[in-house]
Amino acid sequence: MSSIHDLTLASARDALKARKISAVELTNAHIDAIERLDGQLNSFITRTPDQAREAAKVSDEALAKGEGGSLCGIPLGIKDLFCTNGVRTTAASKILGNFVPPYESTVTANLLKDGAVFLGKLNLDEFAMGSANLTSAFGPVENPWKRKGSDVKLVPGGSSGGSAAAVAAGLVLGATGTDTGGSIRQPAAFTGIAGIKPTYGRCSRFGTIAFASSLDQAGPMARNLQDCAILLESMAGFDPRDSTSVDTPVPHYEAALKRGVKGLRVGIPKEYHVEGMPAEIEALWQQGMDWLRDAGAEIVEVSLPHTKYGLPTYYIAALAEASSNLARYDGVRFGERVSAPTLDGLYEASRAAGFGDEVKRRILIGTHVLSSGYYDAYYLRAQKVRTLIQQDFLKAFEKVDVLLTPTAPSGAFAQDEKPSDPVQMYLNDVFTVPASMAGVPALSVPAGLDARGVPLGLQLIGKFFDEETLIAAGHAIEQAAAFHYRPTIHAGVSA
Amino acid sequence: MSLDAKTVTRIARLARIGLQPEEVETLGKDMGSIIDWVEQLKEVDVTGVDPMIGTGLAKPRLREDRVTDGNCRDKVLSNAPEREGPFYTVPKVVE
DSSP, X not given: OOOGGGOOHHHHHHHHHTTSSOHHHHHHHHHHHXXXXXXXXXXXXEEOHHHHHHHHHHHHHHHHTTOOOTTTTOEEEEETTBOBTTBOOOTTOGGXXXXXXXXXXXXXXXXXXXXXXXXXXXXXXXXXXXSSSOOOTTOOOOXXXXXXXXXXXXXXXXXXXXXXHHHHTTSSSEEEEEESSSTTHHHHHHHTOEEEEOOTTSSOOTTBOOSOTTTOEEEEEESSHHHHHHHHHHHXXXXXXXXXXXXXXXXXXXXXXXXXXXXXXXXXXXXGSOTTOOHHHHHHHHXXXXXXXHTTOXXXXXXXXXXXXXXXXXXXXXXXXXXXXXXXXSSSSSSOOOOOSSHHHHHHHHHHHHSOHHHHHHHHHHHHHHSTTTIIIIIIHHHHHHHHHHHHHHHHHHHOSEEEEESXXXXXXXXXXXXXXXXXXXXXXXXXXXXXXXTOOEEEEEEEEOTTSOEEEEEEEEOTTOHHHHHHHHHHHHHHHOOOOOOSSOTTSOO | OOOOHHHHHHHHHHTTOOOOHHHHHHHHHHHHHHHHHHGGXXXXXXXXXXXXXXXXXXXXXXXXXXXXXOXXXXXXXXXOSSEETTEEOOOOOOX
């Protein structure tokens, strides 16, 4: 018998509208799953079951009258980087451990307006800085997937690791993520779910705690692209409170699923065949090309000559912006304070105690590349290389409609396999960072399992504001891949 | 190459992050390896290339110069770690 935990977001929506299930029933089932499983997974930093039950009741009243928005009664998780009015928002940092925003981010306000039910705030890497969800001040998140015959704890990817783990384990029907250099796509790939990083400017950044403002972009994470499409339509839209928000209509993304890929030109960037890439990732990529070709697309080799400079450029640009953005945590206006006899002493002590090691390292590098005597050599040069990276994409999109690449150079690794060299850790994002630098949209879909039984994803990168083509091509991969596997730890598995 | 203790201390001072002596050494090593790695950007020819400040997708907007939000002093102050009435408090900065 199929259980309530087999529902996708879309099928739950339809069942709610048809009054086959109630929002209270659906919400309670998810609260129960969180209570059963999240002690182990640690995907939530803050749970809000009482508010969720209240919201579900309101949803049922609306549904009974045939009313309610596109997400009426749908239980979601919110990455703890989005400010939520009256609900603690920590960015997984000690420095914001007790921060209760007196306002709502635009993205979460949009979801609430459409009737979503929030189950709580999801774990992440501290200030979204990481690729393994190992830097959270609230402890690491465990990936619900296990390697075959092994109980070793795997990472869920990062920074949206709590969002990815909660979606994959069936604790929520969908979640918000944010992506600065791959923070939606890489964890989606590591946990066998779908995730979309929209075009920069598609979702408002208002009320989202900033990491690197010229790169940060919110997006949906869910078990398939139909669910992501429904969420994105709600999250997206122009917001006068974000100066980088773009005033362009939001399409009905769900409709794009049916478009197909006949005649679509799919580019394969030759520079993404990086040295040392595992054979099974190459094989999966080839499989993806074959799937799209069989569905009617044309495969075209393209060149993105500055690909190898994507990561170093990213680490200069993003860290410079981070050092500037995180200057606001000073122990005076909000956040943790450590007292000291002088004002500078107070700043230094508060920031020393409040930030974790990775965040400190990144702020310091960002400060260094912006400091007098180094600005031109590092920061200005990186901004120029960023122009070249963006031009690579714009030129490629004169010839093709989308690009197909692997999402990450490996499947999920174990928590204790974390490389000690920070540069090695950064290489996780080698395929996701360039699209972020260019500002173009990209998504990840689950495409198969590796030899050890953990999921692998394929990435599609598209033209500015053409998320619909991405969704159409991604859905063709979903249909061909028929990814029906489930993680070991899942709400639908009774204990 | 590791960044020396003097450089790390200077940067930490600029960033207002207090460091323990043992952190200075570890951070110097980590930061040095990251800086060495980004040095490869020096091989890119950027002659005549404009810096990319943002994606350039949003057009600058103007609006009427009037107050659209405000009157929420208590909300603004609600997360202050220490305050006195409507003020944030800090250690004395003027003798």
